[in-house]
Amino acid sequence: MATPSLLFLLLVSTFAYFISSASAAAAAITPSSSVAAANFIKSSCSATTYPALCVQSLSAYANTVKLSRKELAQAALAVSLARAQTTRDFVTRSTKLKGLKVREYEAVKDCLEEMGDTVDRLSKSMKELKGMGSQSKGQDFLWHVSNVETWVSAALTDENTCMDGFSGKVAEGQLKTSIRTRIVNVAQVTSNALALVNRFASKH
Numbered sequence: 001m002a003t004p005s006l007l008f009l010l011l012v013s014t015f016a017y018f019i020s021s022a023s024a025a026a027a028a029i030t031p032s033s034s035v036a037a038a039n040f041i042k043s044s045c046s047a048t049t050y051p052a053l054c055v056q057s058l059s060a061y062a063n064t065v066k067l068s069r070k071e072l073a074q075a076a077l078a079v080s081l082a083r084a085q086t087t088r089d090f091v092t093r094s095t096k097l098k099g100l101k102v103r104e105y106e107a108v109k110d111c112l113e114e115m116g117d118t119v120d121r122l123s124k125s126m127k128e129l130k131g132m133g134s135q136s137k138g139q140d141f142l143w144h145v146s147n148v149e150t151w152v153s154a155a156l157t158d159e160n161t162c163m164d165g166f167s168g169k170v171a172e173g174q175l176k177t178s179i180r181t182r183i184v185n186v187a188q189v190t191s192n193a194l195a196l197v198n199r200f201a202s203k204h
Helices: 004-045 051-065 069-094 102-130 138-164 173-203
Strands: none
Touching (some): 051 069, 069 102, 069 138, 069 173, 102 138, 138 173
């Protein structure tokens, strides 16, 4: 029977082995693949309207995206959907503020409807793109990707319509600034997502 000290040494050596093996594997694979993915994202984002925002918002998805145009488009849609949902929730809370003027309330209410449509269309886009298998080709591919492009374009229109509702003197001050800032950001990442979807479609 092994002595306690021998068992301890065996455990330590085994642990050290797994640690060194994991480190070696990480050193052999992770840096090169991470750099390639980062460069791929940067290169792809250069074709968007807001490249710096594109890189900043998609860098966290590098391990998932790798070198896949479809995964990159999917990640861009995920970013857009998440920000649209957060903005919709903020606008929802804004409808409950006390002291809103009638025109302000109507603008916020209309914006909430537009953001609800945005979330719905971006959700559909993500499901449609995700459901496209590797065997999707020809007219089948074109039909699916056309649906995605149509819904993302419509979502972008919804966002712009919301911003238009706050033009002029309909609303002033912090509320207008807060809502418009959020909507502008959502519109920018949605624009980038549409560009990356179009890029995926053209390179397929």
